[in-house]
Every structure is written in C-alpha cells, then in structure tokens.
Amino acid sequence: MSDSILAPTPSAVADDRCLAERTVAITGGTGSFGSTMAAHLLRRGVGAVHVLSRDEAKQHDMRVAFADERLRFFLGDVRDRESVAAAFVGADHVFHAAALKQVPSCEFFPLQAVQTNVLGSHNVIEAAHAAGVASVVCLSTDKAVHPINAMGQSKALMEKTAQAFARQHPGSATVVSITRYGNVMYSRGSVIPLFVRQIAEGVPMTLTDPAMTRFLMSLGESVDLVEHAFERAVPGDLFVRKAPACTMQTLAQSVAALLGVPDHPIQVIGTRHGEKQHETLLSREEMTSALDEGDYYRVPVDARSMEYSLYFEEGDQGAVRRTDYTSENTVRMDVEQTVELLRTLPEFAHLNGAAR
Numbered sequence: 475m476s477d478s479i480l481a482p483t484p485s486a487v488a489d490d491r492c493l494a495e496r497t498v499a500i501t502g503g504t505g506s507f508g509s510t511m512a513a514h515l516l517r518r519g520v521g522a523v524h525v526l527s528r529d530e531a532k533q534h535d536m537r538v539a540f541a542d543e544r545l546r547f548f549l550g551d552v553r554d555r556e557s558v559a560a561a562f563v564g565a566d567h568v569f570h571a572a573a574l575k576q577v578p579s580c581e582f583f584p585l586q587a588v589q590t591n592v593l594g595s596h597n598v599i600e601a602a603h604a605a606g607v608a609s610v611v612c613l614s615t616d617k618a619v620h621p622i623n624a625m626g627q628s629k630a631l632m633e634k635t636a637q638a639f640a641r642q643h644p645g646s647a648t649v650v651s652i653t654r655y656g657n658v659m660y661s662r663g664s665v666i667p668l669f670v671r672q673i674a675e676g677v678p679m680t681l682t683d684p685a686m687t688r689f690l691m692s693l694g695e696s697v698d699l700v701e702h703a704f705e706r707a708v709p710g711d712l713f714v715r716k717a718p719a720c721t722m723q724t725l726a727q728s729v730a731a732l733l734g735v736p737d738h739p740i741q742v743i744g745t746r747h748g749e750k751q752h753e754t755l756l757s758r759e760e761m762t763s764a765l766d767e768g769d770y771y772r773v774p775v776d777a778r779s780m781e782y783s784l785y786f787e788e789g790d791q792g793a794v795r796r797t798d799y800t801s802e803n804t805v806r807m808d809v810e811q812t813v814e815l816l817r818t819l820p821e822f823a824h825l826n827g828a829a830r
C-alpha cells in the first residue's frame with residue numbers, strides 16, 4: 475500500500491518538514507515527552523514552541539526552567555476545540571502528546587478516556603486542518619494493539635480517527651501520522667523508579683510476573699521516533715521504533731545490580747488488573763504491509779476505506795505468513811545487557827564510573 479493514491483511521496487513533502495524558524499505546537503507540552511521535545515526543538519532552532527496544557531503550575535515551572543522567549547504557553551484542554559485552535563494560530567507543525575495514559579484511571583473512567591484520547595484527538599486534527607498546519611504527529615502506545623484495557627482501546631480509536639482523516643481528506647495540506655511506542659524507561663510513576671525507591675527504603679521489589687515482558691525505550695528515543703515520523707510521514711502513516719525487551723525478573727535484577735545490591739529481595743505480587751503478559755507494537759496484519767526503515771517500521775494507511783468489497787470479499791494472503799511484533803519475540807536482553815542500557819539513562823548517570 476506504499477503507493478497509496480492518497481499519499482504524496484516523502485520527497486515531495488520533505489520541504490515542508492523543515493524546523494528552523496518554524497512554529498511547533500505541542501499538546502500535553504508540559505509532560506515528560508512534551509518538555510523533552512520542547513527542549514529538543516529549541517536546540518534545533520525553531521522559531522517558537524506553543525505549549526498547550528491544562529496545568530498552570532507546570533507551565534510556570536517550565537517557563538522558569540527554560541527561560542526562553544520562544545516558548546509560549548496556552549492554557550487549555552484538547553477537549554475544548556477553541557482552546558486548541560488558539561494554541562494552533564500560526565503553527566506549522568503539531569505534536570499531539572496530550573492523553574490520559576494511566577491504565578487504572580482509564581479503566582475506572584472509560585468515558586474520560588474517550589473524551590480526551592478520542593474526541594480530544596479529533597479536535598486536535600480538525601483544528602490543525604482548519605489552521606492550515608502542515609503536519610500533525612499523534613502519539614500512541616503499544617497498548618493500542620489488541621487492546622484489553624480502556625487506555626489502549628481509546629488510543630486505538632485515536633489511531634483510527636487519525637487514519638480516517640487521512641483517507642477522507644486526500645487533498646488536505648495537513649499530513650496526519652501516528653507513532654506508537656512502548657514503555658519509556660524511568661517515566662513518572664513507572665516500574666523502574668518504583669524499584670529504585672523500594673531498594674532505597676529497604677523493602678522488597680514488588681514483581682507482578684517474573685516472565686512478563688516489556689519493550690524498553692528511552693525518552694530520547696521516543697523523541698527520535700516522533701521526529702522520524704515528522705520528517706517522513708505521508709498521510710495516515712504509522713511508525714514504530716524497533717526496540718529490545720526484557721522480562722520483569724531481568725529488569726528487577728538489573729536495577730538491583732546497577733545499584734550495587736544484586737541480592738535485594740523480590741516479592742511476586744501477581745498481574746495487575748488490565749495488564750497483558752506481553753505487549754505488541756505491530757499486529758501481524760500491520761507487519762504484512764510494514765516497510766522496514768532500519769531502526770523503524772512504517773505502516774502505510776490501508777486506503778481501501780470506501781471499497782467494501784475489498785474488506786469483505788478479498789482476503790489477504792500475506793497476513794498468514796507473518797506474526798505480531800511483540801515484546802516476547804523481539805530482541806531479548808539479559809541482565810548484563812539491561813544493566814548497560816539502564817546505565818545510559820540520565821537518572822543513573824551518577825553511577826557511571828562507579829564499580830561495574
């Protein structure tokens with residue numbers, strides 16, 4: 475499907491993808507991804523970064539920490555189209571990171587997940603289209619593939635919303651694409667900082683399932699992925715970055731080894747509600763049309779939308795030969811490799827030079 479009739483070739487759109495002097499809006503701009511991306515863009519010489527977010531305190535902190543006049547702050551919510559439109563005035567590009575992304579909260583309040591992740595994303599795409607924005611990259615998650623929880627299900631619908639826009643607006647100047655990534659190491663509230671805290675407090679590390687696996691990615695790699703999509707996407711493209719994985723047993727042992735307490739006790743607590751044993755970055759159907767771009771896979775949008783016969787009458791022989799791309803069958807790291815990977819994180823930088 476790479477020669478989709480909808481899609482200009484990457485080289486045809488590449489001129490639009492210049493960042494110097496451009497204005498980039500980031501929804502969820504004060505979050506971990508948003509603020510890392512903002513810093514990256516400022517280093518790249520953008521003209522302005524519009525930060526859209528709900529939390530005035532975080533905006534204040536970011537304004538003080540960055541002290542850069544090219545940053546402009548917009549209080550608002552992706553649920554409120556007017557506030558989104560205000561942040562997109564003059565924007566050339568949009569990175570859409572705003573989301574409800576905690577599995578338990580989305581599970582308890584699924585309609586809140588729909589409002590932010592689905593309808594909010596629709597607002598972002600429509601507002602970008604109306605403002606003549608050249609490109610929108612929507613951030614998704616591996617939990618959107620074969621989703622079993624409301625967070626993943628709402629993100630899957632966000633993906634469909636983005637792809638439907640690409641199909642329905644073949645002539646639009648706005649290129650909408652999607653990136654999907656797995657667990658970001660050391661992100662707020664995630665398992666690595668939890669293990670570190672448990673070790674510091676002298677209590678056992680709580681392990682859900684020793685055999686459970688997760689893709690591991692750094693925040694910097696998630697920025698690279700979004701930039702890769704930004705530079706190369708044709709409408710409706712979905713990108714993932716190839717990533718290694720490890721078991722939770724390996725991860726716990728690696729954090730303990732890195733902190734110099736390899737025998738720190740581990741307590742197995744069992745799988746949490748709404749949690750899979752292994753995550754999937756690309757389904758086998760997506761793998762069938764995925765293009766290998768070195769460190770990345772690109773999955774062109776399935777442009778068959780209006781031809782119902784292609785959905786219901788013609789099968790796809792390719793799919794039977796492929797398998798999902800999962801945290802179970804990707805490159806599997808052992809403790810030594812995981813320790814080396816963890817060592818590259820800024821949060822563990824102070825340990826470098828210490829005894830290995």
Ligand SMILES: O=c1ccn([C@@H]2O[C@H](COP(=O)(O)OP(=O)(O)O[C@H]3O[C@H](CO)[C@H](O)[C@H](O)[C@H]3O)[C@@H](O)[C@H]2O)c(=O)[nH]1
Pocket residue numbers: 575576577615616617655656657658663664665666668680681682683686687688722745746749
């Ligand atoms: O006490 C714990 C807590 C978690 N885990 C395990 O550690 C892994 C990672 O758990 P996290 O809570 O760090 O991350 P999740 O996979 O649950 O989800 C996270 O990553 C997602 C991306 O896939 C989303 O970003 C989501 O918001 C974010 O919470 C899982 O296998 C989990 O079972 C433990 O072993 N012990």
